[in-house]
Every structure is written in C-alpha cells, then in structure tokens.
Amino acid sequence: MSSMLSFIIRRLLILPLLLIAVTILIFSMLSMLTPYERVSLYVKDIPKRQGAMEGLIKKYGLDDPVPVQYWRWMAGTKNPDTGEIEGGVLRGNLGWSKTGKGTVWEVIGRRLPATAELALWTAIPMIGIGIYLGVVSAVNHNKLLDQILRVFSIVGWSIPVFVFGLIVLLFFYAKLGWFPPGRLSDWASQVVQSSQFIRYTNMNSIDALLNGRLDIFRDAVRHLVLPVITLAYLDWAYLLRVTRSSMLDTLNQDYMTTARAKGLSENKVIRRHALPNALIPVVTVGALMLIGLLNGVVITETIFNIPGMGSFLAESAISLDVISVLGITMFNCLILLVGNLIVDILYGVIDPRIRLR
Amino acid sequence: MDVVRRLLKNPTSLLGIILLLGFVFVAIAAPVIAPPAKSSRNVYLIPRDGFGNQPKPPNEKHIMGTTEGQYDILYGVVWGTRTAFRVGIVITLITTLIGLIIGSLAGFYGGWVDEVLMRITEVFLVFPFLLAAITLTSVLQTVYGRGEANFLVVLAKGLALLTFGQSPAKDLDPIQIQILTGMLAIIVFGWMTYARVIRGNILSVKEYEYALAARLIGASDMRILFRHLLPNAVFPVLVLASMDIGSYVLTFAALSFLGLGAQRGYADWGQMISFARSWIPSLGQYWFIVVYPGLAIILFVLAWNLVGDALRDVLDPRMRGRGND
Numbered sequence: 001m002s003s004m005l006s007f008i009i010r011r012l013l014i015l016p017l018l019l020i021a022v023t024i025l026i027f028s029m030l031s032m033l034t035p036y037e038r039v040s041l042y043v044k045d046i047p048k049r050q051g052a053m054e055g056l057i058k059k060y061g062l063d064d065p066v067p068v069q070y071w072r073w074m075a076g077t078k079n080p081d082t083g084e085i086e087g088g089v090l091r092g093n094l095g096w097s098k099t100g101k102g103t104v105w106e107v108i109g110r111r112l113p114a115t116a117e118l119a120l121w122t123a124i125p126m127i128g129i130g131i132y133l134g135v136v137s138a139v140n141h142n143k144l145l146d147q148i149l150r151v152f153s154i155v156g157w158s159i160p161v162f163v164f165g166l167i168v169l170l171f172f173y174a175k176l177g178w179f180p181p182g183r184l185s186d187w188a189s190q191v192v193q194s195s196q197f198i199r200y201t202n203m204n205s206i207d208a209l210l211n212g213r214l215d216i217f218r219d220a221v222r223h224l225v226l227p228v229i230t231l232a233y234l235d236w237a238y239l240l241r242v243t244r245s246s247m248l249d250t251l252n253q254d255y256m257t258t259a260r261a262k263g264l265s266e267n268k269v270i271r272r273h274a275l276p277n278a279l280i281p282v283v284t285v286g287a288l289m290l291i292g293l294l295n296g297v298v299i300t301e302t303i304f305n306i307p308g309m310g311s312f313l314a315e316s317a318i319s320l321d322v323i324s325v326l327g328i329t330m331f332n333c334l335i336l337l338v339g340n341l342i343v344d345i346l347y348g349v350i351d352p353r354i355r356l357r
Numbered sequence: 358m359d360v361v362r363r364l365l366k367n368p369t370s371l372l373g374i375i376l377l378l379g380f381v382f383v384a385i386a387a388p389v390i391a392p393p394a395k396s397s398r399n400v401y402l403i404p405r406d407g408f409g410n411q412p413k414p415p416n417e418k419h420i421m422g423t424t425e426g427q428y429d430i431l432y433g434v435v436w437g438t439r440t441a442f443r444v445g446i447v448i449t450l451i452t453t454l455i456g457l458i459i460g461s462l463a464g465f466y467g468g469w470v471d472e473v474l475m476r477i478t479e480v481f482l483v484f485p486f487l488l489a490a491i492t493l494t495s496v497l498q499t500v501y502g503r504g505e506a507n508f509l510v511v512l513a514k515g516l517a518l519l520t521f522g523q524s525p526a527k528d529l530d531p532i533q534i535q536i537l538t539g540m541l542a543i544i545v546f547g548w549m550t551y552a553r554v555i556r557g558n559i560l561s562v563k564e565y566e567y568a569l570a571a572r573l574i575g576a577s578d579m580r581i582l583f584r585h586l587l588p589n590a591v592f593p594v595l596v597l598a599s600m601d602i603g604s605y606v607l608t609f610a611a612l613s614f615l616g617l618g619a620q621r622g623y624a625d626w627g628q629m630i631s632f633a634r635s636w637i638p639s640l641g642q643y644w645f646i647v648v649y650p651g652l653a654i655i656l657f658v659l660a661w662n663l664v665g666d667a668l669r670d671v672l673d674p675r676m677r678g679r680g681n682d
Contacts, residue, residue, distance in 0.1 A: 018479065018480060018483060021476070021480040021483075022480060022483050022484075025480060025481070025484075029492070029493060029496045030496075032496055032497075032499075032500050032509075033496070033499060033500070034503070037499065154369075154659070154662055154663065154666060155655075155659060157662055158603070158655055158658040158659035158662050159655050159658075160607050160610055160611065160614075160627075160651075160654055160655070160658070161611070162610075162611060162614045162627075162630060163630060163647065163651035163654060163655060166630065166633050166637070166640065166647045166651070167647060167648075167651065169637055169640060170640040170641060170644055170647060173637070173638070173640075174637065174638060174639060174640040174641035174642075175641040181637060291485075292485065294485050294488065295485040295486060295487045295488055298487060298488065298491065298615070299487075299611055299614070299615070302615065302634075303634070303637075305637075313488065313491060313492075314491070314615050316495075317491045317492070317494065317495040317615065317617055318495075318615065318616045318617065320495050320498055320499045320502070321495075322495055322496050322499055325491070325492050325495050325496075326492060326496075328488075329484070329488055329489065329492045332485060332488055333483055333484060336483060336484075336485060337483060340483075
C-alpha cells in the first residue's frame with residue numbers, strides 16, 4: 001500500500017507545477033493582446049471618455065514588464081482608489097466577459113449546468129455501448145458481424161461531428177419532428193421558470209425528477225437524445241477499436257486456454273477471465289474520453305443550440321472576446337488536470353505494474 | 358515497394374487509394390470541372406448567382422444547388438478539394454517537422470534537454486486540442502486584425518508561401534489571414550504526439566549495436582543522428598503522420614464551421630456547411646446544403662483513414678498503440 005501512497009503523492013505534487021505551466025502558456029497568449037484589449041481583465045465597463053483608457057492602463061500597470069504583469073494577473077492587484085484587490089486568477093477572477101455580460105466566473109456558473117447535464121447523460125451510453133460493441137466484435141473475430149462493426153468504426157471515425165449533428169437533425173427533427181434542438185420546449189421552459197418549480201441543480205432533467213414533473217423530464221430527455229448520440233458516436237467508433245484489440249490480445253493468452261481446458265463454458269470464459277483483463281487499457285481510454293467531452297461539446301452545443309460552456313466558447317471566440325475564451329480554456333484545463341489525476345490514480349489501483357514505474 | 362504492393366492488395370486500403378486519387382484528380386481538374394469567371398479576383402471565392410437569402414435546390418445551372426447567399430455548391434465542393442489538400446498537407450508537414458526536431462533532440466541528448474522538452478510537451482498536451490485551437494485562433498485573429506508588423510507577420514508569410522505559394526514580398530491578403538490563423542493555431546497544438554513517438558523511437562534505436570558501433574568508430578553526433586538513428590526511428594512515423602492529413606482537415610473544417618477558419622464565401626467545405634446553421638428547421642427541404650459538402654469531407658477523411666489504417670498494420674504492428682504511451 002505504501003507504494004500506492006507514494007504514487008498518489010507524486011502525482012499530486014506534479015499537479016500544481018503543471019497548473020502553473022498552463023497559466024504561463026495562457027498568459028503568454030494573453031500578452032499578445034495590447035494593453036487596451038487587456039483592460040477588461042480588471043474593469044467591467046470601460047468609460048467612453050477620452051483618455052479614460054490611458055488612465056486605466058496606467059492604474060493597473062498594463063504597460064509594466066511581462067513578469068510583473070504575470071504576477072499581478074495571478075495574484076491580483078490593489079485598486080489604489082478603493083484599496084480592494086482586483087483580478088487575480090488564483091483568487092478565481094478570470095476577468096470580465098463582454099459576450100456573457102458578467103464576470104467569466106459568473107458565466108461559467110450560468111452555463112455549466114447545461115453542459116454538465118449533457119455530459120452526465122452521455123457518459124454511460126458512450127462507454128457502455130462502445131465497450132459492448134468492441135467485445136461483440138472481438139468475440140466474433142473475422143466473422144460478418146466483426147467486419148460490419150469494423151466498417152462502422154472506420155466510417156464513424158471519418159464523419160465530422162458537425163456533419164453528423166446536422167444530418168441527424170435533418171432526419172429526426174426537420175423530416176420526422178421527433179427530437180427538436182434546444183434544451184426544452186416552450187411550454188416546459190415556462191414551467192421551469194415559474195416560481196413553483198424549484199431549481200436544485202439547473203439541470204432540467206434532474207430538477208424535473210426532483211420536482212416530480214415527469215412531463216418535463218420527458219421533454220428534457222427528448223431534447224437530449226440527438227446531442228447525446230452526436231457526442232457519443234465518435235467515441236463508440238474509437239472505443240470499439242480499443243476494446244476489440246485489447247480483447248483479442250487477451251483471448252490469445254495462455255490462461256484463456258487453461259480456463260477453457262478446465263471445461264468452463266465459452267460465455268463464462270469471456271465474462272470471468274477475458275473481460276476483466278481486457279478492460280484494463282480500456283479504462284484509461286474511456287476516462288480520457290469523458291474528459292474529452294469538453295472538446296466535443298463546443299460543436300455539439302453550437303449545432304443543437306444548447307446554452308452551455310461549449311457554445312459560449314464558440315460565441316465568444318467568434319466575437320474575438322479573448323478574455324472569455326482564455327477564461328473558459330483555463331477552467332477547462334483545471335478540470336482536465338484534476339480528471340487526469342483521478343484517471344492516473346485509478347489506473348494505478350487497477351494495474352499494479354504502473355505504480356512500480 | 359513491398360509496402361505499396363501490400364496496400365494495393367488490401368481491399369479497404371485500395372478503396373482509400375482510389376478515393377484519394379479521385380480527390381487529387383478533382384483538385385487538379387478544378388478549373389475544368391468548375392470554371393471560374395474570367396473577372397474573378399480570387400478563384401477561391403465562390404461565385405454568387407444573385408444575393409437572395411433562400412438556398413435553391415439543384416437545377417441545370419447549379420447542379421448541386423446554391424446555399425444561402427446564392428453561392429454555387431458544386432464550385433465550392435470542387436475548389437474546396439484544393440483547400441483541403443493545402444491545409445492538410447501544410448499542417449502535417451510543419452507539425453511533424455516540429456515534432457521531429459523536438460523529439461530527436463530530446464531522445465538523442467537525453468538528460469536535462471530531454472527533461473525540459475518533455476515537460477513542455479506535457480504542458481501543451483494538457484489543453485484539449487479543439488478548444489486550444491479555437492482559443493489561439495481567436496487570439497491570433499485579434500492580433501493580425503491590428504495589422505502591426507511583427508514576427509507573427511513573418512510567420513504568416515512563411516505559411517502563406519507554403520500554403521498558397523504566395524511570394525513573401527507581397528502583403529498578406531485578409532482573405533488568407535483568416536485561414537492562416539486557423540492553421541497556425543492547429544500547428545501550435547498539434548506537434549506533441551509526434552515529438553513523443555519520435556523521442557521514444559530514438560531512445561530505443563540508440564541502444565542498438567549499430568548505433569554503438571558508429572559511436573565507437575568515432576562518428577560525429579550529427580552523423581549518428583542523421584545516418585543511423587533518424588532513418589530507423591523517424592521514417593515510419595513520418596509515413597504514418599502523413600495519414601493524419603484527414604484529421605487535420607477535420608479540425609480545420611470544424612474551425613471554419615464555427616466561423617473561425619475560412620471566411621464566408623471561400624471555397625472550404627467546413628465554411629460551406631456552416632451556412633446550414635441558420636436553416637436547421639427547414640433542412641428537410643434544403644438537404645443539399647449539408648449533404649454535398651458534408652459528403653466531400655467524409656469521403657476525404659475516410660480515404661486517409663482507410664489508407665492510414667492499413668499502413669499502420671503493414672508498416673509496424675507496434676505502432677498500433679500510438680499516442681497512448
């Protein structure tokens with residue numbers, strides 16, 4: 001157990017270093033902007049008066065040497081008039097978002113539930129179906145089913161998310177009218193905004209359950225079907241391949257022959273002996289995919305008109321609101337680093353060989 | 358040659374090769390298939406037939422119909438092939454070159470050089486790829502939008518030379534700048550896997566007898582690196598990397614789709630599909646604005662993936678786990 005502990009501690013020590021490195025990289029992107037463009041890191045509404053900008057730049061030292069500014073950006077700077085500390089990434093201040101009309105942090109708070117809901121609903125079908133397809137493919141190695149699944153995998157891997165999303169919308173919304181874009185139908189969003197409906201999490205489907213409104217739950221889920229499929233299909237294609245090859249490797253091991261020689265049924269051989277070992281590499285891939293959802297939501301949310309973090313990133317990027325974009329990226333990197341850490345540790349728990357490295 | 362023969366024997370990679378040749382043909386024959394107007398300022402700007410808002414279904418004049426703003430879809434799909442090849446090839450070339458330099462330096466010299474370079478690589482890997490590309494594109498577009506002369510302009514001119522064959526003496530065209538910023542952003546966050554794989558390969562071939570023998574007879578560092586290590590460690594990676602052209606085209610198309618890559622009306626598949634965003638409720642009627650350019654991207658990427666997949670098996674079975682090390 002002590003090797004496990006030192007493994008975890010080692011990973012924990014690397015985390016802050018990586019975080020600092022990430023902030024340096026983000027700050028260097030920020031420093032490509034002029035002081036005029038960076039004022040909104042500290043100031044909400046910039047006065048329209050002449051010379052106001054120059055005053056602000058001077059006040060917040062946006063002309064100072066880069067290392068000084070980096071420190072200020074990280075730790076915050078004291079406003080000489082009020083004595084309050086303003087800015088400071090370490091204090092959770094990521095600047096003022098023009099696109100979101102609020103601090104970047106407020107916007108994240110507002111937009112996160114939609115993204116979290118989407119991710120929550122995607123996670124299980126994404127991993128579950130992907131692994132299932134991979135196992136089916138490996139067990140039927142070189143049979144027709146395997147060939148079909150392999151073709152699906154390689155074709156799926158070649159379809160861009162935005163084309164896929166638009167095509168499912170074409171069929172299931174424009175033609176059939178089954179699954180509309182957006183988060184809720186009009187009647188449902190009126191109910192959700194009314195005072196009787198208590199917003200526990202701001203995730204519509206979950207709040208509907210907690211409020212005991214099955215009709216709203218159904219409506220929310222109806223709106224989630226297409227985005228979930230759009231987010232998951234790429235990963236199905238990829239997980240299928242990873243699981244398949246890992247499963248094939250395992251099926252050729254000597255202990256599989258032993259298990260069969262003991263007279264176990266093929267079904268039991270696969271479930272009890274092959275699957276647990278074959279899934280070890282799949283765990284990392286799967287977990288990384290969950291984190292990778294952060295990538296996928298940008299396009300999916302844009303197409304399906306879901307007001308989450310991804311569509312916010314896209315909106316602010318198009319209007320060149322760099323402060324918002326960098327703030328969101330920073331937040332995502334934080335989630336990612338913590339997520340990676342958890343994956344690493346989980347992997348260490350599952351596979352003892354990793355700890356010894 | 359053996360590799361080529363095996364690729365041609367495999368039905369899936371054969372299909373991929375045929376598709377690729379088809380795209381090469383379309384790219385070369387673009388002026389014949391979809392002749393540009395004599396007066397056009399830039400052949401990559403899709404000609405418009407009026408300014409009406411509603412897309413028009415396929416007809417005799419416009420075989421694949423027109424999008425919002427009456428851009429001819431056939432023209433865009435055909436000339437977009439050239440954009441796809443250019444963007445994909447240039448990004449792949451530069452990312453592998455950067456990966457090659459960093460990876461071989463780290464692997465060859467080891468020690469603190471290796472440590473520093475690999476830590477830097479790790480930091481770049483923290484960023485989710487598409488997110489990082491979007492972020493950097495918006496930063497770069499702000500910077501280039503100011504039009505100040507600095508080293509970034511030199512960089513963009515170099516890229517313009519490679520991508521469009523434009524002489525560096527000429528000023529950057531605003532139409533091109535949008536594309537170049539997207540490409541630059543993808544390059545900055547795209548080289549890390551190559552660096553890691555090349556480093557790993559160099560580390561392993563470094564210990565082989567022939568490398569030690571070369572060292573013993575007094576060969577110089579550079580000679581060992583270029584004559585003995587690189588050919589064995591890098592060429593397989595380079596060949597495989599060339600198959601990533603498809604995925605780079607995908608990423609660039611995604612940027613264009615979001616409105617960050619090619620500008621409105623440019624012959625670029627992602628940009629053409631982005632028109633569909635405003636017609637989602639009536640896509641059943643206007644299917645052609647998604648299906649034709651969408652099919653072009655899918656087939657293009659599929660072709661590279663088919664060849665790449667087969668190549669991966671043929672070249673080196675060890676490479677299957679690439680990127681997960």
